Amino acid sequence: MSDEKFLSFEDPIKELAQKLSALRTASVDSPALNTEIQSLEKENKALTKKIYSKLDTWQIVQVARHPNRPHTSDYIKRIFDDFDELHGDRQFGDDASIIGGIGLLENMPVMVIGHEKGRDTDEKLKRNFGMTNPEGYRKAKRLMLLAEQFSLPVITFVDTAGAYPGIEGEERCQSEAIARNLATMSELKTPILVVVSGEGGSGGALAISVGDHLSMLEYAIYSVASPEACASIIWREADKAPEAAKAMKVSSKDLKKINIIDEIITEPLGGAHRDYDLMAENIKSSLIKNLSILNKLSLDDLLDRRYKRILEIGS
Template sequence: MLHNPTMATYFLPFEKPLVELERKLQELKEFGTGNRVQDEIKRLERRALRLREEIFRGLTRWQIVQLARHPSRPFTLDYVPHVFDEFVELHGDRRFADDASIVGGLARLGGRPLVVIGHQKGRGTKDNIHRNFGSPRPEGYRKAKRLMRLAERFERPVVTFVDTQGAYPGVGAEERGQAEAIAANLQAMMELRVPIVTAIIGEGGSGGALAIAVADRVMMLEFSIYSVITPEGCASILWRDSGRAEQAADALRLTAPDLFGLGVVDEIVREAPGGAQRDSVLTAGHLREALIRHVDELGALEPEERVNRRIAKYRRLGVFHEEQR
């Protein structure tokens, strides 16, 4: 199902005052006439803008987590038609199944043919079951790896969109080697000779995210998150209380500015005012601009150089002490 911003009917608690103001504005615009009404509209528009800036400047990490999981937040397939000029979806891992929680295919980005891969969540119960709530099983990762190899064979860059709570922890997934599937993807991506650009568009959940996110450049949308564990999971392990997720979100430092500061993310991509769910097309435009820039920059490098830089980039990540003897 494609994303339609006007369908956004769910609002987060901290959005409420803004939404009410906007609703009032809408009513005035539809039914109001006359100069006084026009003045009132202008006044309310200014107030809405100020209110939005106020709310979104001071967002807590927990509020950003909620935005990243917003039910109306655009998913991979919502962005694809607005970021790319063409898209042919390809299916299956050629071993077991086609996992709908990872989508992928051939696309064109302003004249540049490439391979795009992304996690895909569902909208509504039926769609969500079909997409397994965006939690891939091994066959999803193996499909992704197959498409990366295809990209390498035809010298096409790889673009990935990350949006998952994590790899699926189920019996079948373990039987079919979830750990091996992720490990193999890390290895394939580290050695892939073509450019890889990743955008975290919603939730970057642990190994399940990293399995399609080892890249030359990693970008994060403004209100997305990326973490080693969900705040709920962290809280239930550390405090035996998943209700302390808000506290865990702070401790984990999982927002785009946090990760940019740690050097894990190379660029933060702006979202539409009020979050990507307010305007997926505008947000897609920002994504497209950044993707083109990175793909072109990386395309200028020799494959060997690209791989070595990628390895070196990850080698620098981490903070530790080393006592001198």
């Protein structure tokens, strides 16, 4: 974990982690050293727990955007077996900011669709930093309709700063692409489970998150606009983003309270980026549990339930 990145509020953990890593790489092997390592590890754990038990909204935003936060591709690798990625919208191109394909969730075939931000610079560019153009949303729609055709449940991972604000996207009618997905998902004849795993940014996030079960990872965020955009629109000062994040109630805890989401999936101590495997395991068990509940519903009941849930919000 030499490339471990620390957030500004994690300074106390950073110091401990540096000490720990120095001790672990020390060439001497003595019982005293091992005891020291153990005690530092314990201290590190306690300190992380303390810091993470009282994160404010802006700190949560930073965890949701953490450079090491697991991405959709990390979850696909760990949660689904035998994943076959499918490409293209059959109209214009293949938008790599959205990954989609068929995989097995405990032997059950499912359609997986999610934003992918990319890890290194090359991949980030290829993935357009997880900001989608119309062809990406249209690919997602195509795969959803494919899922309907073959009765595969749809599982989506939401992690985007927002739809890409570019010229080509406008030319190819970004608004229509997003709107069409909302309409399609509202009546798609198969269960849809949504996991907001990182940043749920605006319409670009909503375009793959209308469904039957909406969960958020503990430190994920979801809002109508990025805190920065909200701050510049409402406060007319971009540096009021922390205030905007708080006022918009972007955290999983706040959104659970007002019934926007159904479930909070617990993150490993210190955030998902500290333990990809455990995070994936937690998501997997939530998906299996909730899918088995939804699978018991008849198609009519499933669709009635979905429509009622959508219509209830703000009524």
